[in-house]
Amino acid sequence: MSKNQQKSISRKSLIILKVFFRHYPSLPYISKWLLISLLIGALVGSASAFFLQTLDWVTNFRETHIWIIALLPLAGLFIGLMYHKMGKSVEAGNNLLIDTIHNPKEIIPFRMAPLVYLGTMITHLFGGSAGREGTAIQMAGSIADQFTRLLRLTSEERKILIISAIAAGFGSVFGTPLAGAIFGLEVFLIGRLKYNAIFPAFIASIIADLVTKLWKTHHTHYQINLIPELSFQNIFYALIAGICFGICAALFSKTIHRVGAFFKSKIKYPPLRPFIGGIIVIIGVWLLGTTKFIGLGIPTIQNSFQEQLMPYDFVLKMIFTIVTLASGFKGGEVTPLFFIGATLGNALSYFIPLPTALLAGMGFVAVFAGATNTPLACSVMAIELFGAECGVYVAIACVVSYLFSGMTTIYNRQMIGEAKHQRFQNNSGKRFNEL
Numbered sequence: 001m002s003k004n005q006q007k008s009i010s011r012k013s014l015i016i017l018k019v020f021f022r023h024y025p026s027l028p029y030i031s032k033w034l035l036i037s038l039l040i041g042a043l044v045g046s047a048s049a050f051f052l053q054t055l056d057w058v059t060n061f062r063e064t065h066i067w068i069i070a071l072l073p074l075a076g077l078f079i080g081l082m083y084h085k086m087g088k089s090v091e092a093g094n095n096l097l098i099d100t101i102h103n104p105k106e107i108i109p110f111r112m113a114p115l116v117y118l119g120t121m122i123t124h125l126f127g128g129s130a131g132r133e134g135t136a137i138q139m140a141g142s143i144a145d146q147f148t149r150l151l152r153l154t155s156e157e158r159k160i161l162i163i164s165a166i167a168a169g170f171g172s173v174f175g176t177p178l179a180g181a182i183f184g185l186e187v188f189l190i191g192r193l194k195y196n197a198i199f200p201a202f203i204a205s206i207i208a209d210l211v212t213k214l215w216k217t218h219h220t221h222y223q224i225n226l227i228p229e230l231s232f233q234n235i236f237y238a239l240i241a242g243i244c245f246g247i248c249a250a251l252f253s254k255t256i257h258r259v260g261a262f263f264k265s266k267i268k269y270p271p272l273r274p275f276i277g278g279i280i281v282i283i284g285v286w287l288l289g290t291t292k293f294i295g296l297g298i299p300t301i302q303n304s305f306q307e308q309l310m311p312y313d314f315v316l317k318m319i320f321t322i323v324t325l326a327s328g329f330k331g332g333e334v335t336p337l338f339f340i341g342a343t344l345g346n347a348l349s350y351f352i353p354l355p356t357a358l359l360a361g362m363g364f365v366a367v368f369a370g371a372t373n374t375p376l377a378c379s380v381m382a383i384e385l386f387g388a389e390c391g392v393y394v395a396i397a398c399v400v401s402y403l404f405s406g407m408t409t410i411y412n413r414q415m416i417g418e419a420k421h422q423r424f425q426n427n428s429g430k431r432f433n434e435l
Contacts, residue, residue: 033200036151036161041168041207044140048172048208049215051117051136056218058125059295066291069127072282076128076274079119080328084270087115090142094134094332095413097141097162098188102415104158107149112142119330127294128281129320130331133173137332140169140208160197163188164204171205172212175219179381180205186374187411191418220298222305222364226355227389235396237352238362241345242397245363246404248344249370252318252337253408259326270328277327284320293320297339304342304360311347314340333410334368341367358393361386366397370405373414407432 062068083091090096090112100108120135144165148158163184171180181202185193228234263273285291292300293316300317303309321336345363349356361382369378375398382394403420412432 030199033160034203036147037164037200037203038207039147040140040144040161040164041204042211043143044136044165044168044204045172045208045211046215047113047139047143048136048169049212049217051120051132051139052173052212052217053215054121055124055132055296058121062125062127062295063291068125069282069285069291069294072126072128073275073278075122075126076276076278076327076329077271079122079330080271080274082115082119083328086111090115090138092413093138093330094411097137097166098411098413098415100141100145101159101162101188102413104155104162108142108145110142110146113139116330120332123324123329123331124295126278127285127291128278128324128329128331129294129297129317129336130324130329130333131296131335131337132332133170133334134332135330136169136173137166138169140165144168156196159194160200163194163197164200167201167205168208172208174381174385175209175212176381176384177205177209178202179377179384180209182380183372183374183377186377187372187414189415189417190373190409191416191420220302222302222361222385224305224355224357224361224386224390227358227393228355230392234354234393237354238393238396239400241348241352241354241359241362242366242400243404244348245341245344245366245397246370246401246406248314248318248340249337249367249401249405250408252322252333252340252367253371253405253410255318256322256326256333256410257412259322263327274328277323277329280323280327281320284323288316293317296335298335301339301342301364304346305357308349308356309343309346311350314343314347317343333371337368337371338364341365354393358390361390362394362397365394366401369398370401371408371410373402373405373409375399375402 090109092099093116096108116135116138120130120132123130141162144161148161153161166187167181167184170183171177184201184205185197263277267273267276281294285294297317300313317336317339321333325331325333341363342360344367345359345361346356349359352359365378365382369375378398379395383391409432415431
């Protein structure tokens with residue numbers, strides 16, 4: 001083949017490619033973010049699998065060696081010293097990730113991942129009341145952001161990367177990839193979704209969930225056996241329940257911030273805060289004579305779907321969680337919020353004539369929706385966890401909880417893209433810590 005023929009073929013090929021890309025302009029974007037999302041999903045899914053499996057181990061060890069709870073204050077002191085010496089730049093946790101999406105600056109230090117992992121393991125091993133989503137999301141964000149320079153991503157592309165990482169971390173740690181994707185898109189800017197991140201968020205979350213399962217990681221299953229037919233009366237009951245869930249979410253969010261501020265104002269040396277918090281928690285365990293309100297509390301969450309519990313269980317879990325996290329222990333708020341919501345729903349079944357399991361499931365997601373301002377993600381999460389039959393009930397509960405939680409959140413760096421209703425319209429464009 002002559003050089004002229006080769007040049008002619010090259011020109012024709014180039015013209016064909018230009019025409020093809022003119023008709024399908026999204027193809028380069030899809031190709032690029034498919035590869036990035038596959039990479040992020042695989043890494044985050046593996047990290048989540050390791051995290052969940054080791055978390056199960058430390059939980060089982062604690063429950064078979066109850067005496068270890070007595071060392072919780074010393075564990076808190078160690079966590080406080082660790083972050084005081086090495087983790088000041090990443091202590092903001094989830095709020096740092098949200099800030100990075102709004103205003104990308106320096107690369108998130110990779111040490112966020114091992115620090116939050118170790119801090120969470122210690123918290124759960126010695127009996128703190130904390131969750132796991134915060135750890136998974138922070139590990140995901142710090143891992144993903146290391147690729148910003150390597151892939152030469154722009155500021156806007158970096159925002160998409162962090163959103164995808166949050167989606168992957170959330171989706172893989174709970175086994176809810178669709179909810180994970182929507183959570184990543186919804187959590188940082190209330191009232192608006194960032195649609196240019198929708199493809200990477202969904203792919204990263206789905207792949208992370210698949211990889212977590214490939215590592216044979218166990219996820220907790222819940223079941224709602226009875227879903228009543230929709231009626232005006234049952235919708236009214238769901239509205240009442242949603243109001244209760246929203247008030248509970250607002251109370252939790254406001255209290256955890258105020259207690260955190262109290263610890264900071266009264267105890268100037270940061271490592272001493274979790275030490276004191278640890279003392280309060282073990283006194284509470286000793287007075288109650290039970291460990292059901294520490295750790296994740298998964299057995300109690302499961303029981304809330306199956307039997308009538310004490311109507312004050314949600315209050316006690318709220319107190320233990322607020323003291324643990326506000327004093328400086330590590331983990332997350334979401335699983336404790338599941339506990340609080342499920343047991344509150346269980347308590348509401350004393351006077352709201354809906355099935356106990358349905359109310360527990362509604363509370364499971366609705367209190368979380370109100371505390372994080374993510375009603376869409378939580379509605380989808382309920383469908384993934386409990387089945388589509390409960391969809392209308394949980395959606396009502398989540399949306400009403402979101403509205404009745406008012407201008408509160410557990411993530412004070414969330415920005416208000418669009419206010420919940422006219423009364424708060426002047427707050428659009430502000431962060432919650434600016435209100």
